[in-house]
Amino acid sequence: MTKKLNGTLVSNILYEELKQYLSTKKTLPQIVDISIDDDLASNLYVKRKEKTITQKTNIKFSHMNLKNITKEHLLEKIDTLNKDKEVTGIMIQLPLPSYLQKSEREILDKIDSKKDIDGLTTNQIGNLTVNNDSLISCTAQGIITLLKAYDISLEGKTVAIINRNNRIGLPLANLLLQNNATPIITHSKTKDLKTITKTCDMVIVALNKQEFIKKDYIKEAAIVIDVGVHKNKEGKTVGDIDFDEVSQITSYITPPTGSIGPMTICMLAYNATKAIYGKEIDNLLEQAIKKAKQAIRDL
Amino acid sequence: MTKKLNGTLVSNILYEELKQYLSTKKTLPQIVDISIDDDLASNLYVKRKEKTITQKTNIKFSHMNLKNITKEHLLEKIDTLNKDKEVTGIMIQLPLPSYLQKSEREILDKIDSKKDIDGLTTNQIGNLTVNNDSLISCTAQGIITLLKAYDISLEGKTVAIINRNNRIGLPLANLLLQNNATPIITHSKTKDLKTITKTCDMVIVALNKQEFIKKDYIKEAAIVIDVGVHKNKEGKTVGDIDFDEVSQITSYITPPTGSIGPMTICMLAYNATKAIYGKEIDNLLEQAIKKAKQAIRDL
Numbered sequence: 001m002t003k004k005l006n007g008t009l010v011s012n013i014l015y016e017e018l019k020q021y022l023s024t025k026k027t028l029p030q031i032v033d034i035s036i037d038d039d040l041a042s043n044l045y046v047k048r049k050e051k052t053i054t055q056k057t058n059i060k061f062s063h064m065n066l067k068n069i070t071k072e073h074l075l076e077k078i079d080t081l082n083k084d085k086e087v088t089g090i091m092i093q094l095p096l097p098s099y100l101q102k103s104e105r106e107i108l109d110k111i112d113s114k115k116d117i118d119g120l121t122t123n124q125i126g127n128l129t130v131n132n133d134s135l136i137s138c139t140a141q142g143i144i145t146l147l148k149a150y151d152i153s154l155e156g157k158t159v160a161i162i163n164r165n166n167r168i169g170l171p172l173a174n175l176l177l178q179n180n181a182t183p184i185i186t187h188s189k190t191k192d193l194k195t196i197t198k199t200c201d202m203v204i205v206a207l208n209k210q211e212f213i214k215k216d217y218i219k220e221a222a223i224v225i226d227v228g229v230h231k232n233k234e235g236k237t238v239g240d241i242d243f244d245e246v247s248q249i250t251s252y253i254t255p256p257t258g259s260i261g262p263m264t265i266c267m268l269a270y271n272a273t274k275a276i277y278g279k280e281i282d283n284l285l286e287q288a289i290k291k292a293k294q295a296i297r298d299l
Numbered sequence: 300m301t302k303k304l305n306g307t308l309v310s311n312i313l314y315e316e317l318k319q320y321l322s323t324k325k326t327l328p329q330i331v332d333i334s335i336d337d338d339l340a341s342n343l344y345v346k347r348k349e350k351t352i353t354q355k356t357n358i359k360f361s362h363m364n365l366k367n368i369t370k371e372h373l374l375e376k377i378d379t380l381n382k383d384k385e386v387t388g389i390m391i392q393l394p395l396p397s398y399l400q401k402s403e404r405e406i407l408d409k410i411d412s413k414k415d416i417d418g419l420t421t422n423q424i425g426n427l428t429v430n431n432d433s434l435i436s437c438t439a440q441g442i443i444t445l446l447k448a449y450d451i452s453l454e455g456k457t458v459a460i461i462n463r464n465n466r467i468g469l470p471l472a473n474l475l476l477q478n479n480a481t482p483i484i485t486h487s488k489t490k491d492l493k494t495i496t497k498t499c500d501m502v503i504v505a506l507n508k509q510e511f512i513k514k515d516y517i518k519e520a521a522i523v524i525d526v527g528v529h530k531n532k533e534g535k536t537v538g539d540i541d542f543d544e545v546s547q548i549t550s551y552i553t554p555p556t557g558s559i560g561p562m563t564i565c566m567l568a569y570n571a572t573k574a575i576y577g578k579e580i581d582n583l584l585e586q587a588i589k590k591a592k593q594a595i596r597d598l
Contacts (some may be wrong), residue, residue, distance in 0.1 A: 164476050182488075
């Protein structure tokens with residue numbers, strides 16, 4: 001029987017730790033989340049982040065919609081937020097609208113890396129690679145935290161990552177290496193993906209293709225992590241993996257909801273706290289993982 | 300019959316391009332190479348770099364030996380070199396002596412990243428990862444340049460890298476991804492290395508164990524790149540692969556001398572030039588690769 005990785009459970013424990021920690025502090029994190037288009041799904045996601053984080057913690061969250069803003073004004077806006085002492089975390093919804101896409105790197109790097117709670121500035125990405133203390137991509141960090149909470153050792157495991165971007169694939173490769181796993185970074189130009197994934201102890205899927213990964217991609221008793229989110233024809237939330245099929249053979253698997261999604265949002269709250277209080281809150285994460293392990297054993 | 304990848308040939312073509320390019324320029328690169336201990340092998344290597352680069356190009360090179368320097372004085376020294384307008388490239392021999400090792404990251408990051416011709420500052424490593432224009436590790440860049448000169452397509456190839464450091468493994472993974480290959484980053488904690496390498500189209504070996512990789516690690520007709528350098532009992536230079544054995548089954552292979560060594564030194568001259576003249580000399584590298592392809596066809 002496969003075990004389902006419960007991100008809601010683990011994230012709630014970390015939220016509790018964050019809330020308690022912050023209740024003793026005078027300065028509370030304040031996140032500003034910038035949207036530049038009015039894509040419905042993207043706005044709903046921002047609302048969900050706002051609702052979750054403000055309900056579960058004492059972190060402040062505001063959403064700034066800057067539809068049709070020019071690049072120059074956007075850079076000025078970011079600069080103003082960088083200088084605003086009340087604002088401790090800045091993030092920008094991606095993908096950017098097409099007229100800004102070629103300036104994506106310039107725009108992201110305009111964010112003061114100390115406020116870069118998405119871990120997407122060149123500086124924070126460099127810090128992660130050289131193993132400096134850093135603000136790390138929430139999705140990548142959420143996956144590793146969830147695995148640790150389930151006491152899944154990474155050491156020596158071969159892990160296929162189906163994604164090579166700066167938000168998921170590349171930071172995951174670094175975190176996996178720091179935990180002594182062997183990452184294989186695959187992508188759309190990889191030949192014979194199935195042959196690769198089929199040999200791996202773990203497969204982390206973020207290729208944004210609805211239910212693309214079937215049972216024949218996965219080794220018996222492997223661990224499968226799915227980052228994909230889609231609505232199928234029946235309006236049901238499904239992932240990049242065919243959950244019903246794949247879950248027949250895995251040892252651990254993420255269900256289509258309540259797993260990486262809540263972990264990602266929770267890591268945003270963690271990063272927003274870390275942006276102010278630095279390395280000392282690493283202990284808080286360790287503490288939450290320890291409590292989550294106990295809670296999972298008690299289930 | 301396997302083909303031997305001739306780094307001397309390819310590097311000489313790139314040196315020629317660099318020399319010609321610089322002959323029209325008023326400002327010539329000036330490299331300062333800092334050694335902190337008086338390790339014999341390390342000093343010999345610095346001398347070899349100095350001799351090669353100054354003979355083959357109009358780049359200036361000076362060696363600074365700062366044996367027993369305190370961390371504070373070293374940081375001051377680097378700061379002085381950062382401010383010195385004559386000095387355009389700064390590098391530090393690694394590994395640092397043991398008393399400085401825990402400060403390695405701080406010391407490397409003291410180097411002005413615009414003068415970081417070894418590509419080891421957090422900033423340049425971040426730039427490479429996000430695909431910004433960057434100064435890239437000479438070994439990693441030398442390997443990719445050599446493969447391109449031999450017209451070896453990387454797209455879709457699975458490539459095992461036996462190394463995970465910031466000088467070789469990690470920058471290689473980035474460069475391989477930028478060329479649409481599928482990198483597998485292996486290391487001392489990887490389980491069953493042979494099973495992994497045996498399936499790969501290419502294996503890049505930098506594990507610093509004399510003649511460790513035998514024929515049974517390698518797939519028939521694979522490409523094998525060896526970064527290791529050792530003197531065996533007979534005083535002969537050998538690598539991390541058992542060349543006589545492995546070369547029986549490869550399609551392309553690096554011989555124990557005249558391959559990655561000269562490419563690495565040559566890329567240092569390239570980076571020293573790029574540190575002044577920026578992105579415009581990318582064309583010069585493309586030009587050299589084109590000429591090398593022709594020279595190799597004419598062999």
